[in-house]
Amino acid sequence: MLGLFVLATSITGDKSVIDAPFNYSHHQRVTGLIFDALIVLALITWGAIVAYRNFGPPGKGQSTPSD
């Protein structure tokens, strides 16, 4: 329930800093970017695998993909 409450706080509500200067702490920067990097890396890997499987060197017996 607490989590739901936290997630349901508007980004334009009273406590929002959307129109005010805000500096992230060093800890927030590091942990946020690590979390970000993990997800982005996973997605880039996904895209790279798709690209390799479809546009990389053809394997033995591999047929040309089609849509």
Next chain:
Amino acid sequence: MAVPSQPRAPLTRLRPDTWYSKIALHKVPSTYLLGAFFVSYLILGIAWLEGSPPWLAFGLALVPWGIIMFVEIEWTYKHYGWLALFFLMAFVQTIHYSEHCIEMVQYHLFHNPLKESLAIFSKLNVEGVHFGGDSFLTIGTFLLLTKFPRNPWLWVAAPFQLAHQAEHNFLFFNYAFEGAPAGAPGILGKGGVGWGGLGLVRTDLHWVYNTLYTIPFVLALLWQLRRTFDEALEEAFPDVPQAELLRASQHLATFRYGPGETVLSPGDDADRLYIITEGMALVSTHDADGNEIEVATLHRGQYFGEIALLVPDAQHTKTIRAKTDLQVLAMDEETFRHLTSVSQITQDELSSVARERMAPPDVPPATAPG
């Protein structure tokens, strides 16, 4: 076998389905659209009179459209497979992008303060919803890339969505787990962690992200619409290469019949193959006493009319009626000849089916006559 006394007029040339017919309503009767408009305006009118908040009024007004969309997407999935995900994402992104555009109008044209540029669904303007919605679009985009890797516009859209996702990953993580306040700038927002950001406030930056994603996404959808065909065609001709099926699909015309309606009668001229894409068809003939006998039921992915195309000067010998609501794709003779020429297996299979179906009446056919 009944033969008409007068020769029938030659069949008119098929008018192939257009590529944009795929986005027409297929399951929901078009009259329901009028009903949906009426209900939506009624809800908005009542909400205005009652002084309800816009998010509630528009949310309720969208309900009929959501139902129509759900029914149509389910139909699309049955016929066009993964194109259904494209449609679902287009529906979600239409609402999402509209919200961002309304925010821009409120902020730049009406000069509302940022905190009051809330668009319509202000209650959903929370980090969790943004993160969830963008994650859906990101995963959807990569799933589409996996399924349609030759679609160039998906490759253009993906990096922009990835950048947008990176922004929301950072915002969501810090907000939910590290105590950062709502509405923080993120990575590239003004004052963000990425070298102070691009100088754009969050509202502007996220509109830019969405615009850069939405334009190639729409182009990707249009590109894919031209290259998607009913999966029943592939079920009917599993051995024909996809590229040939795609080419053939551009010459097909859809016909719909209600239960009991006759598709073909004995003696009809034959210059078309019919592939069932939805519903069932009954095949019947007459015995020596003139009584009608049902000889087979045909389902999605099965075809009829091939005998007349394979045997010179042949005419239809059986009656084909719709058993349920029936939808068929009609293929002209030229396309049929091309398909059989590119796949010997298909040619053999069609000949084999035709032989079975032409078997004498006392021998029950294994499938159904054409």
